[in-house]
Amino acid sequence: MSTDVIPDLAKLQVADDELWLQGPPHEVFERLRNECPVHWSPGIKQTPSDAGFWSVTRAEDIHTVSRDWQGFSSAQNIIITDEAIPVPLVQGMFIGMDPPKHDRIKNLFQKAFTPKAIATHEPAIREITAEVMDRLAGREHADLVTDVAQPVVSRVIGEFMGLDPEDDKPWAEAINALLGFGDTTLNPKGLEALVAEDIPRMYEKCMKLVAARRENPTNDMTSVLVFADIDGDTLSDEEIFAGFVLMMAAGNDSTKATYTSTMRALMENPEQKQLLVDDPSLSSSAVEEALRMFPAFAHFRRTATKDTELNGAQIKAGDKVALWYPSSNRDAERYENPHQFDVHRNPEHQAFGAGGRHFCLGTALARLELKILVEETVKRFPKMTISGQPTYVVSQFSSQLKTLPVRLAG
Numbered sequence: 001m002s003t004d005v006i007p008d009l010a011k012l013q014v015a016d017d018e019l020w021l022q023g024p025p026h027e028v029f030e031r032l033r034n035e036c037p038v039h040w041s042p043g044i045k046q047t048p049s050d051a052g053f054w055s056v057t058r059a060e061d062i063h064t065v066s067r068d069w070q071g072f073s074s075a076q077n078i079i080i081t082d083e084a085i086p087v088p089l090v091q092g093m094f095i096g097m098d099p100p101k102h103d104r105i106k107n108l109f110q111k112a113f114t115p116k117a118i119a120t121h122e123p124a125i126r127e128i129t130a131e132v133m134d135r136l137a138g139r140e141h142a143d144l145v146t147d148v149a150q151p152v153v154s155r156v157i158g159e160f161m162g163l164d165p166e167d168d169k170p171w172a173e174a175i176n177a178l179l180g181f182g183d184t185t186l187n188p189k190g191l192e193a194l195v196a197e198d199i200p201r202m203y204e205k206c207m208k209l210v211a212a213r214r215e216n217p218t219n220d221m222t223s224v225l226v227f228a229d230i231d232g233d234t235l236s237d238e239e240i241f242a243g244f245v246l247m248m249a250a251g252n253d254s255t256k257a258t259y260t261s262t263m264r265a266l267m268e269n270p271e272q273k274q275l276l277v278d279d280p281s282l283s284s285s286a287v288e289e290a291l292r293m294f295p296a297f298a299h300f301r302r303t304a305t306k307d308t309e310l311n312g313a314q315i316k317a318g319d320k321v322a323l324w325y326p327s328s329n330r331d332a333e334r335y336e337n338p339h340q341f342d343v344h345r346n347p348e349h350q351a352f353g354a355g356g357r358h359f360c361l362g363t364a365l366a367r368l369e370l371k372i373l374v375e376e377t378v379k380r381f382p383k384m385t386i387s388g389q390p391t392y393v394v395s396q397f398s399s400q401l402k403t404l405p406v407r408l409a410g
């Protein structure tokens with residue numbers, strides 16, 4: 001899209017599906033960063049009952065908001081639409097809470113997610129990845145989203161949570177529908193059925209696992225939730241379910257998104273892929289560059305708790321504020337040639353958030369999984385090429401490819 005077809009900024013609705021069909025609207029964000037860095041969208045076309053929202057598009061401003069949890073709360077909702085993921089479910093997850101409760105629950109998980117603790121999982125993650133890639137033997141074509149990314153990330157997070165492997169697929173489908181709520185391929189039955197049928201089914205499945213752990217504790221994350229002691233209180237079943245769904249969602253739809261966009265960028269920039277083939281030690285830097293250019297979550301939301309001014313905008317108490325990471329990660333104030341994919345860049349970025357209380361818990365796990373996935377793919381299939389038009393999930397939240405068809409041998 002060229003900038004001259006971007007509507008009048010006063011009428012622009014940043015979350016309009018039309019703008020997002022080929023992924024995040026980078027031209028729109030560039031114009032906003034330059035002309036109106038904190039912009040008011042009067043509504044959301046797809047869900048007319050939703051109120052308008054502010055878009056924060058520059059890295060510096062996203063940093064300011066992310067660190068001010070008193071002024072910008074996470075406890076109302078974490079995405080701009082209230083007509084999608086059920087709000088009580090969001091508010092039961094610690095990502096949808098403010099301190100002090102947020103900190104108490106997050107603390108339960110920190111120990112398992114330190115870089116040192118995560119490093120112990122490397123052999124298991126390599127084995128899962130190898131096993132999934134072995135299934136491609138003898139095939140000419142594959143889809144990197146469904147044949148590689150999904151089965152690997154589902155098993156990795158499935159092991160963390162203590163799921164049986166046969167439960168990976170149904171959970172992945174449920175989570176894909178929950179996060180890709182606006183995409184009719186991922187959520188074919190629509191939002192009402194999701195709330196009335198799928199979420200209760202997920203709850204029932206989760207409670208079966210919870211009952212098993214109550215009987216026989218293990219060292220998985222479900223046991224951590226079941227036996228959590230928060231100042232003498234345990235979590236209710238609803239809170240355990242919300243914690244479980246948060247981990248499943250964060251584990252499924254984030255690394256999958258980044259792996260596939262890394263591979264797409266490498267195939268679209270063959271000279272960059274060759275650098276990695278020649279020097280696999282560049283894989284971590286390539287992953288950071290992909291995280292910068294293609295953040296898996298396009299936004300998280302805060303809600304202003306008081307009237308305030310941000311970079312010239314007069315924000316009112318109760319207003320929704322979207323932090324757009326695909327914009328801040330290409331902010332020309334921070335990056336030279338921001339739209340260029342460069343495996344040597346090894347940049348800092350805001351794909352995991354911009355600091356503050358809600359900074360991603362899973363960075364070490366995500367980085368390790370991504371490094372292994374990229375290394376193994378490039379090693380096994382150095383000549384892989386894109387063999388059809390990749391498609392995007394229709395979403396302003398879960399920013400990822402839905403399909404990435406490839407020819408394995410190139």
Ligand code: HEM
Pocket residue numbers: 066094095096106157246247250251254255258295296297300350351352353354355356357358359360361362363365366
């Ligand atoms: C490429 C991979 C990933 C990306 C891009 C990503 C991104 C993010 C972002 C942007 C946030 C919110 C930051 C904010 O609001 O300030 C977040 C929070 C979170 N992430 Fe990740 N994430 C990834 C992988 C993971 C993984 C693998 C896990 C764990 C299994 C995980 C667990 C979480 C949790 C639990 C939160 C909530 C933290 C809080 O509210 O304190 N993430 N992530």
